[in-house]
Amino acid sequence: MPEDQAAWLDQLRTGDESAVRDMVRAYGGALIRFLGGMTGNAADAEDLAQEAFLRVVSHISEFRGEASLKTYLFKIAHNLALNHLSSARQRYEVLPDELPDRPSPEPAPLQAVSDEEEARRLRDTLVHLPSQQRAVVMLRTWEDLSFKEIAQTMSLAEGTVKAHYFFALRNLRRMMEAPHDPR
Amino acid sequence: MTHDEALRHGVAGGPLPQEAQAHLNACPDCAAELEALRAIERRLSRSAPRVQEVDLLPGRVLARVRRSRPRGWAMPSAAALALAVGLWAAWLSRPGERPASTPPAELASASAVLDISGGTDTTADLLGAYETEAASLGTAPPEALKGFLSATEDGG
Numbered sequence: 001m002p003e004d005q006a007a008w009l010d011q012l013r014t015g016d017e018s019a020v021r022d023m024v025r026a027y028g029g030a031l032i033r034f035l036g037g038m039t040g041n042a043a044d045a046e047d048l049a050q051e052a053f054l055r056v057v058s059h060i061s062e063f064r065g066e067a068s069l070k071t072y073l074f075k076i077a078h079n080l081a082l083n084h085l086s087s088a089r090q091r092y093e094v095l096p097d098e099l100p101d102r103p104s105p106e107p108a109p110l111q112a113v114s115d116e117e118e119a120r121r122l123r124d125t126l127v128h129l130p131s132q133q134r135a136v137v138m139l140r141t142w143e144d145l146s147f148k149e150i151a152q153t154m155s156l157a158e159g160t161v162k163a164h165y166f167f168a169l170r171n172l173r174r175m176m177e178a179p180h181d182p183r
Numbered sequence: 184m185t186h187d188e189a190l191r192h193g194v195a196g197g198p199l200p201q202e203a204q205a206h207l208n209a210c211p212d213c214a215a216e217l218e219a220l221r222a223i224e225r226r227l228s229r230s231a232p233r234v235q236e237v238d239l240l241p242g243r244v245l246a247r248v249r250r251s252r253p254r255g256w257a258m259p260s261a262a263a264l265a266l267a268v269g270l271w272a273a274w275l276s277r278p279g280e281r282p283a284s285t286p287p288a289e290l291a292s293a294s295a296v297l298d299i300s301g302g303t304d305t306t307a308d309l310l311g312a313y314e315t316e317a318a319s320l321g322t323a324p325p326e327a328l329k330g331f332l333s334a335t336e337d338g339g
Contacts (some may be wrong), residue, residue, distance in 0.1 A: 028234075032240070036234075050240070053244045058251060123273045141224060141228045141230075142231040156219075156273070165194060166195070168221040170190075170220065173219055173223050
């Protein structure tokens, strides 16, 4: 990825395929990871990532550069993910009050599991968050976006994003500490 | 400031507002919860999954980009080629005018008819244009067409 975003955008606007390839290499993994977390399905994640890149290329002339290209890509990806979840009726909405009674996917306490196992537990638990909280957590902790960038990505006020983040962390903590259902 | 407001400031990063700091100093429950939330945050940062097979993504995206391009940009060369072939075929069908192997000077150069290049290297131009377009569409010019155009060039 060129250091100078403007130069890179110029290349994309001229239809330079090497610039498209560089963009996909730079952000493809992050986009698939984010979309996988949103949809819960690897194949859907790649399809939606392809669609996001295609839309960026198709509409690059409309991109004014107010936000970074990365933020622009995540914004498109986020919208695609929401549309996908809506059309498939796959929203994982969980009322916070229900969380303490909801069994976590794995029974072992955090301290007793390996790092990889703990990471897998967290990812599995993320699925149970409301979609907006899930998106904020992934963009913040996985992709290292600032709250301002997340706000641009999700078309929300920065304060709203921070509130989603707080409630997401609290919900995750409750879910992770919930006693295992022996069923 | 409420407990949740203080905690929200606490996990948002950056300098804490004085009021939030005062609340956290005075409320051990909030201080403990903030530490637990920050621990979850640290664990989340280490939980990002590795994405596999991303190497194939650039090629797949580029294929879709090429398919999505408006076809209009490619049509002039295709239309020019089709028109040239049509005119050439029409000329060949004219009875008794000229031997089939000798195209008329005004039609030997398709560029003269089509006014697309004005050069004398029309066959090469047309074949080159066709090949450029075909490459963008992922196809190659048929050998029969290459042969036809070469024969035309030789005859001109």
